[in-house]
Amino acid sequence: MSRQSNRTTDSKKMLCKDYENDEEVNKQLDKMGxxxxxxxxxxxxxxxxxxxxxxxxxxxxxxxxxxxxxxxGITPSVTNWSPAGDEFSLILESNPLVDFVELPDNHSNLVYSNLLCGVLRGALEMVQMAVDVRFVQDTLRGDNVTEIRMKFIKRIEENLPAGDE
Known part of the structure; x- marks a missing residue:
């Protein structure tokens, strides 16, 4: 377990070195997720x-x-539904991805767990759901909880190639 978590930490350090700013690192974390x-x-x-x-x-x-x-190994709360029912928040009381992490002062805009947004977006896309996923609050940045906001965009229609119907 520790060997794997060291690898994840090392890859995130590399991202910070490879990209100009935190926004680019956040995009790469989302892409990896x-x-x-x-x-x-x-x-x-x-x-x-x-x-x-x-x-x-x-x-x-x-x-x-x-x-x-x-x-x-956690069960976030599902809250803050929009009136239209197309948007909600996942509230994580604890986030195991950040248990042993501190953000350096020069990376205050880094969303370390942005990987989770990408994982959710990628998984849902494979079951024909387009969603927007973003962090609203993060305990790593001093917030009381971690909040991930998810918005349903559309159902993805599966287009079969001609003759495969």
Whole structure:
């Protein structure tokens, strides 16, 4: 476990060296997470035997109660639903990704856990849901909780090649 977490920390240090500013590092962390999410969804569906969600509220519950519990050992709260029901917040009382992390003063705009946003976006895209995912609050930046905001954009229509119908 410690060997793997050292590798993750080392790769994030490399990102800070390779890119000009925190915004570029944040984009790369999101991209890395997206690539993980695209692959992780297959494992999740095989392990959990969760069927197709009927609506975005059900999707939010599955993410919080099954996915986060399975992969991070935590169960975030699903709160702050928009009146239209197309946007909500995941509130993480603790974030295991930042347990042993301190942001250097010169990287105050770095969103260390931005990887999670990419994972969620990539996984949901593979089940035909386009979403916007972003951090609103982060304990690493001094907030009381970590808040991830998710907004449903659209259902992705699967286009079959001609003749495959």
């Amino acid at each position: 997206y690539n993980i999410g695209v692959r992780l969804i297959e494992d999740f569906l095989a392990r959990s035997s969760v069927g197709r969600c009927q609506d975005f509220r059900e999707t939010a519950d599955v993410i919080a109660k099954v996915a986060f519990k399975t992969y991070l």
